Amino acid sequence: MDLKEYFSLVFNDYTLRTITLGTAILGAxxxxxGSFAVLRKQSLLGDAISHAALPGIAIAxxxxxxxxxxxxxxxxxxxxxxxxxxxxxxxxxxxxxxxxALGLILSLxxxxxxxxxxxxxxxxxxxxxxxDKYLFGQAATLVESDVWLMAIVTxxxxxxxxxxxxxxxxxxxxxxxxxTLGFNTKTIDILITSFIVLAIVLGLQTxxxxxxxxxxxxxxxAARQWTNSLAKxxxxxxxxxxxxxxxxxAISASQNNLSTGPVIVLVAAVFVVFSFIFxxxxxxxxxxxxxxxxxxxxxxxxxxxxxxxxxxxxxxISHPHTIKILNNFQGYTxxxxxxxxxxxxxxxxxxxxxxxxxxxxxxxxxxxxxxxSNE
Amino acid sequence: xxxxxxxxxxxxTVAYNYKPVLWDIDLEIPEGVLMAIVGPNGAxxxxxxxxxxxxxxxxxxxxxxxxKPYKKQRQLVAYxxxxxxxxxxxxxxxxxxxxxxxxxxxxxxxxxxxxxxxxALEALEKVGMLPxxxxxxxxxxxxxxxxxxxxxxxxxxASIYFMDEPFQGVDATTEIAIxxxxxxxxxxxxxxxVVHHDLQTVPEYFDWVTFxxxxxxxxxxxxxxxxxxNLTKTYGINYKVSIQE
Ligand SMILES: Nc1ncnc2c1ncn2[C@@H]1O[C@H](COP(=O)(O)OP(=O)(O)OP(=O)(O)O)[C@@H](O)[C@H]1O
Ligand SMILES: [Mg+2]
Numbered sequence: 001m002d003l004k005e006y007f008s009l010v011f012n013d014y015t016l017r018t019i020t021l022g023t024a025i026l027g028a029x030x031x032x033x034g035s036f037a038v039l040r041k042q043s044l045l046g047d048a049i050s051h052a053a054l055p056g057i058a059i060a061x062x063x064x065x066x067x068x069x070x071x072x073x074x075x076x077x078x079x080x081x082x083x084x085x086x087x088x089x090x091x092x093x094x095x096x097x098x099x100x101a102l103g104l105i106l107s108l109x110x111x112x113x114x115x116x117x118x119x120x121x122x123x124x125x126x127x128x129x130x131x132d133k134y135l136f137g138q139a140a141t142l143v144e145s146d147v148w149l150m151a152i153v154t155x156x157x158x159x160x161x162x163x164x165x166x167x168x169x170x171x172x173x174x175x176x177x178x179x180t181l182g183f184n185t186k187t188i189d190i191l192i193t194s195f196i197v198l199a200i201v202l203g204l205q206t207x208x209x210x211x212x213x214x215x216x217x218x219x220x221x222a223a224r225q226w227t228n229s230l231a232k233x234x235x236x237x238x239x240x241x242x243x244x245x246x247x248x249x250a251i252s253a254s255q256n257n258l259s260t261g262p263v264i265v266l267v268a269a270v271f272v273v274f275s276f277i278f279x280x281x282x283x284x285x286x287x288x289x290x291x292x293x294x295x296x297x298x299x300x301x302x303x304x305x306x307x308x309x310x311x312x313x314x315x316x317i318s319h320p321h322t323i324k325i326l327n328n329f330q331g332y333t334x335x336x337x338x339x340x341x342x343x344x345x346x347x348x349x350x351x352x353x354x355x356x357x358x359x360x361x362x363x364x365x366x367x368x369x370x371x372x373s374n375e
Numbered sequence: 376x377x378x379x380x381x382x383x384x385x386x387x388t389v390a391y392n393y394k395p396v397l398w399d400i401d402l403e404i405p406e407g408v409l410m411a412i413v414g415p416n417g418a419x420x421x422x423x424x425x426x427x428x429x430x431x432x433x434x435x436x437x438x439x440x441x442x443k444p445y446k447k448q449r450q451l452v453a454y455x456x457x458x459x460x461x462x463x464x465x466x467x468x469x470x471x472x473x474x475x476x477x478x479x480x481x482x483x484x485x486x487x488x489x490x491x492x493x494x495a496l497e498a499l500e501k502v503g504m505l506p507x508x509x510x511x512x513x514x515x516x517x518x519x520x521x522x523x524x525x526x527x528x529x530x531x532x533a534s535i536y537f538m539d540e541p542f543q544g545v546d547a548t549t550e551i552a553i554x555x556x557x558x559x560x561x562x563x564x565x566x567x568x569v570v571h572h573d574l575q576t577v578p579e580y581f582d583w584v585t586f587x588x589x590x591x592x593x594x595x596x597x598x599x600x601x602x603x604x605n606l607t608k609t610y611g612i613n614y615k616v617s618i619q620e
Contacts, residue, residue, distance in 0.1 A: 039462075039465065039466075041462075095391070095392060163484055164483075164484065165486075166478055166481075166484075166486060166487070167478075167483065167484075169467070170475050170478055172465065173461060173462075173465050173467065173472070173475070174456065174460070174461045174475070176425065176430045176454075176456055176460065177454060177456055177475070177527075178478075179428075179429065179430050180428045180429065180430060180449070180452070180454045180479075181449070181478055181479030182449045182450075182479055182482075183478075183479075183483070224466065227466065228466045228467070228468070228511040228513075229466055229467070229468075230465075230466050230467055232466075233466050
């Protein structure tokens with residue numbers, strides 16, 4: 001199947017439609033929530049939560065003996081939440097830095113989870129195979145009810161974001177100040193963190209423990225590059241996340257069923273790289289272009305200002321001067337002079353130049369202009 | 376005539392780890408003063424303000440605002456944090472930050488509307504930042520960011536203002552602009568408490584002063600207690616020369 005075939009099939013084929021919808025919704029909700037993790041500089045949080053969820057999956061299986069996704073994910077949710085609140089507790093009680101606490105919980109829970117998984121695999125029980133799909137995810141196992149669950153959680157998440165938008169925003173920007181205004185910052189924090197845990201747990205089936213945090217970070221990091229408004233950033237992150245899901249699924253389905261989770265993450269990474277290079281205000285490319293353009297403008301202005309100085313010593317502003325005079329001015333190049341001619345600031349006759357009226361007034365206003373444009 | 380006490384701190388002791396950074400502080404701040412808190416780096420000035428405002432939990436002691444616990448009087452108090460305490464690359468505009476000052480009176484869930492926007496614009500005008508209202512905050516200079524924080528506190532329309540180093544990194548013009556606003560607040564009967572580092576300007580700007588270095592060294596009118604003795608006790612070196620300059 002190639003890409004074209006995929007897109008013609010996606011609306012008819014039940015499995016393909018389910019998977020595509022699932023990954024799109026997952027990408028949207030993790031992108032949205034990821035914005036908050038990124039802005040709080042808690043990049044490791046997603047990693048810690050997803051790794052902390054692993055023992056929950058194993059324990060849920062050990063207790064119930066079923067491989068029902070919902071039950072296993074419930075286990076993941078519980079251990080993910082426990083891990084998250086331990087992190088908070090450690091930071092609060094011990095004065096360890098938060099990334100230390102995150103790293104600690106991450107490796108502790110993941111290690112324990114792996115231990116349990118190997119233990120389960122050694123059991124003489126035919127039913128045990130396939131739990132390790134939660135490590136890297138397996139989108140193909142998504143069924144309609146999974147997608148419904150994701151959709152409901154996403155809807156709930158959007159609702160909560162809309163309701164508590166102002167509280168989330170102010171907490172992200174200035175937590176101490178938020179406290180002095182009388183808001184219970186702990187409540188706001190727990191609310192947002194719980195949703196992050198929920199979204200991550202929902203993604204485990206599709207993307208897996210190991211790569212899940214990328215779903216949280218990549219769309220948000222990409223979105224940050226394109227806007228200076230929090231609302232737009234969250235919206236864009238949702239869009240980027242959803243597109244990563246759709247394209248990732250499309251590519252993996254059309255290329256001999258490459259593992260979907262990693263492909264989705266790779267697509268999200270492409271969004272990040274593209275954004276870091278090409279975003280107009282923060283991107284590397286435009287920064288460089290702006291830098292070069294600014295330097296050119298500055299050179300032009302310097303030359304013009306210098307000519308203005310010389311011209312001022314004469315009664316007639318259009319008094320012609322030889323080009324040689326400009327030679328002892330270091331900023332002078334033929335190129336800049338040509339550009340000034342193009343702009344109509346300077347007239348060139350042979351190797352004599354003179355300022356035009358326009359050039360003269362522009363030069364006289366150069367400094368005022370610069371202070372104005374700083375406003 | 377007895378002056379009302381705006382802020383009263385009793386036996387306040389605060390520690391981050393084991394060693395207290397504030398030790399048994401008693402403090403009474405009368406209504407309507409413009410007070411400087413002075414002390415060396417690490418003296419606990421920021422910690423004192425944060426404890427009064429309930430951002431930190433003290434080990435012992437209590438704080439009251441106009442004779443009632445702080446929690447009941449929150450809406451009477453506004454706060455200007457140290458500028459470095461937030462990430463200025465946060466995706467938002469100057470106006471939006473100032474609007475945050477209205478969130479407290481709005482309470483949970485309710486969105487700011489026209490009334491709040493108008494108040495925010497007025498505050499921006501007062502600090503001379505109106506032309507920058509739609510600027511992304513990362514594109515403001517340090518002094519402009521400081522003014523935005525001041526405007527955000529002004530919007531709160533409080534009776535008591537706590538400001539942590541509002542003059543940090545601002546130029547002479549901005550400093551004068553800010554001090555004029557503070558003096559205006561005092562004229563309107565508000566109480567203003569400012570963490571201040573420039574000892575030379577204390578007598579000129581403030582009428583009340585508290586010396587702090589882990590313990591409270593002294594507190595009272597500038598003209599009575601702003602002297603060499605207290606400065607030496609607080610900073611541990613002789614300040615006579617620098618003050619008389
Ligand atoms: N979050 C923290 N955790 C641990 N110790 C802290 C913390 N914040 C401050 N301290 C310590 O508490 C003491 C007082 O700090 P504080 O910030 O109140 O001083 P300050 O008087 O405001 O200093 P500055 O003039 O530098 O702003 C210092 O010794 C500092 O090291
Ligand atoms: Mg301080």
